[in-house]
Amino acid sequence: MKRFFILSAVAAALGFCAVALAAEPIRIGAVLSVTGPASFLGEPEKNSMLMLQDEINAKGGVLGRMIELVVYDDETDVNKAVLATEKLLKKDGVAVALGSSITGNTLAMSGKFVSAETPLVSLAAAEKIVRPVNPWVFKVAQSDRLAVGRILAHAKSRGYKNIALITVSDGFGQAGREVLKEMLPAEGFTLAADEVYGPKDTDMTAQLTKIKSAGADAIICWGTNPGPAVVAGNRIHLGMATPLYMSHGVASKKFIELAGAAANGLLLPASKLIVADQLPDNDPQKVLLTGYAKDYQAKFGAAPSQFGGYGYDSLLLAVRAIEAAGSDKPAGIRAALEKLTDVSGVTGVFSMSPGDHNGLSESAFVMVEIVDGDWKIIP
Amino acid sequence: MFGGLLQYVISGLTVGSAYGLTALGFTMIFNTTGVINFAQGEFVMLGGMMSVMLHQAGLNLPAAVILAVAAATAVGAAVERLAIRPVRRATAINLVIVTIGVSICLRGLAMLAWGKDTLRLPNFSGAAPLPVFGASLMPQSLWVLGVTLLILLGLRLFFSRSIHGKGMLACAYQRKAAYLVGISVERMAMLSFALSAATGAVGGAILAPLTMTSYDVGVMLGLKGFAAAVLGGLGNPFGAAAGGLILGVLESLGAGYVSSAYKDALAFIILLVLLFVKPSGLFGRKSAERV
CATH class of the missing domain: 3.40.50.2300 (Response regulator)
Incomplete structure (x- = not known):
């Protein structure tokens, strides 16, 4: 009888492990300026990402796996952004990363992603992030x-x-x-x-x-x-x-x-x-926009901003790319990101191409x- | 052309008043304790932020400002009692580092308590600009200049007429001798911190309608105020105030006539040149170092 108990306990434990292995979450990294001078960007960005993460996971995740955001605060400091990047790539082993909130930090981080062959979706605005095109770097904010x-x-x-x-x-x-x-x-x-x-x-x-x-x-x-x-x-x-x-x-x-x-x-x-x-009803973004605004207001008790939209869109694009690639291999995600077309986000309608890693038009x-x-x- | 020049001078004087009031705080503490208090900018921030917070809480403007200044004064005294006095036997450089710690701590607390947003205080009297010879002047600028002058006048009276003021001056001249004639140097040190905090807080409150305020305005103001104090000759309160006004006007003229991109650089280059030529500052006493 005692032996039976031990055996069943072991079996249960093994079974549990197997389930845990199958459902190993897909890790997505984020480096955001949640505090410091650019906190007005980083805070809504982080909130929006976490909100979208919960929404995706509640619907069963992506490729049958949950997603897990690993968020670091770079305090709007370029050194901390680079340190956080090291941690994401070496310790957390993320499939794709999002960030940072400001241009200087993004530019400092992007070199690391090239050598690690992991895609980065930036939330910062400046054009030089994607021009000339860096094969591993994308951005969601509208170019100047x-x-x-x-x-x-x-x-x-x-x-x-x-x-x-x-x-x-x-x-x-x-x-x-x-x-x-x-x-x-x-x-x-x-x-x-x-x-x-x-x-x-x-x-x-x-x-x-x-x-x-x-x-x-x-x-x-x-x-x-x-x-x-x-x-x-x-x-x-x-x-x-x-x-x-x-x-x-x-x-x-x-x-x-x-x-x-x-x-x-x-x-x-x-x-x-x-x-x-105020948008006309036939606008492709209207439904998403009003839904996002309502959810954000309800969840955080603050008015939504377009900055939060960058956070939402970066995770949205990453998840869509993981879906399209059918795996969490960084190289596959990168190739899929480049092929995304007509993805309606908060910022605009994204249509990426090998020559355009922003994918927005003036209609954004x-x-x-x-x-x-x-x-x-x-x- | 003249309107332009006048405009640069007006805006320079307004911004310069903030530098001057911060510089005044630096000198008062330096005189009585020999410490450069790098938390001075934070006192200015406290004045502005607390005024905004109290005003938002429903107090009327004068009450909010007075209460904010009183609270900042208490913070100043507390800083001396809790952070400086326990380590007063340490060297001056250690004390300076303590004040840097205090400034980071105050800034952090302000951020936690009141958030990271930039905030604005309503104008004290109307927002309609007054035309003056082709330039325009905000009523708030008059408030700033007027209050700065009043504070200077008040301090002048305090130092020349009151026993406490004279006691503080005595500490500045000769600490040991001040001890020997029965002046409580500790109490004077605390008084100097309280007074500096009050001066800074008034500056922060009267400028908040024009320049807005946030938890981290103290960093820049502290730096510029220190530069103004050095420009005017560290140790001379009225030189410090004048130094602030000069720095403000220089910046404004630099932005107007040379290039706004090099505004800060220009003001500091002039400061450096001046210090090479006259190391004791514009109005500083020559200090004779005994060898």
Whole structure:
């Protein structure tokens, strides 16, 4: 009798092991700037990823296996991002990785993924992440070029000629500035002024005074909170009526809160998420967008942002690629990522190709104006 | 053209007031204790953040600001009592490192308590800019400049008329002699921390409507304030305030007439050149080192 017990216990244990082996989860790594200056990106990104992970696992996972996110916080510090990358690749052995939230960290990390032959889906915006194409690196955030194209088309329709730039001296601002300086003359505009401010600056009156005397028709400001809110405020302080375009980097309610009444009348290209309820019903993203916004609000008690959308999309693309590849082999996932077409995400509709590792078009943006503290789609 | 120049000077003076008030705090503590307090920027942050928090909690603006300054003053005194006094026999450099620890700790606590967002305080009196000779001036800038002048005046009276002020000055001149004539150097040290925290917090509160505030504004302000204190001659409170204003105006003019990309670099290059030519700062006393 005693022997029978031991035998059955052993058998049960073995059986348990076998089940555990079959259901070994697929590990997906993430390095995000959850704290530090870029926490406004990293926190919603992490929340959205975990939300999508739970949703996928509740539906039975992918390829019959659960997915397991391994998330590290790089504290918006490039050294910590690289250390976390080492850990993901060497210790956790992830099949595919997502991150980081900002361009500098992504660029520092991408070399490691090439030598480890593991695909990386970045959540940062700058174009140089995928241009020239790095076979192992993809990104979900819209390239600056698409946003600039959208702004310039609008400026052209209003008949503006002289454009002044005011950009922040960090990675996001300077990448945008390069694209702007390249596209302005190409589209027939003149560069009236080219001003820069520091990411921690709290007063941009001097730069705007210079722009004012340069006689610009419109100003384009490229930065992320809080700088652009200061620019918007200073513009009102100086009594300037020059139209002010913002980048998609400020398309969150937080910006309107910060800038207050000074936000009214500002124009910017924004991802569709913030105006989901104003979209026509035939928009391919509308259902996903309203669902995501509702779930996020319900789960975290905070308004969703397009940044969270980057987190959602990066995991979505990774999971779709694992599905298409039929395995969790990094090389297979990479090849499948490159072939994904017409995947509707929060940011836009992705159609990747070997020459385009972003896969978005200008339709990922809509032009919006801030009216009475809210967004309004304008043609 | 003149409007432009005036505008640069106005915005320079406004930003410079913040540097000046931070610099004042540096010098007051340096004078009484010989310590450079790198948590000074955090006192400024506390003033701004607590004003916003109390205002959001429903207090009216004056009450929120006064309470915030009072609370920051208490924090300043507590920092001296809990972090500096227990190790007061250590060398000055160790104490400086203690203050860096305090600054990281305060910043972390502020982040945990109030979150990582940038916040804004409403303007004290209206948001409509006033036109002045082709430049425009925010009413809040007048508040900033006015309050800075008032604080300077108050400190001047405090140091020349009150027994506590004179006691603090005595500590600055000769600690041992101050002990011998019966001045409690410890109490003066605590007073200097409280006073510096109050000055910094007032700066943080009056600037919050213009520049906004977040848990990490203290880092940059601390650095610029320290530079202003050195520029004005470390040890001279009024030199420090002047140093702050000069630094602010230099930055603003640099951004306007040279290049906004090199704004910070320009201000610091001038600071370096000045220190090569006049190592004791603009208004510093020459210190005679006995060999």
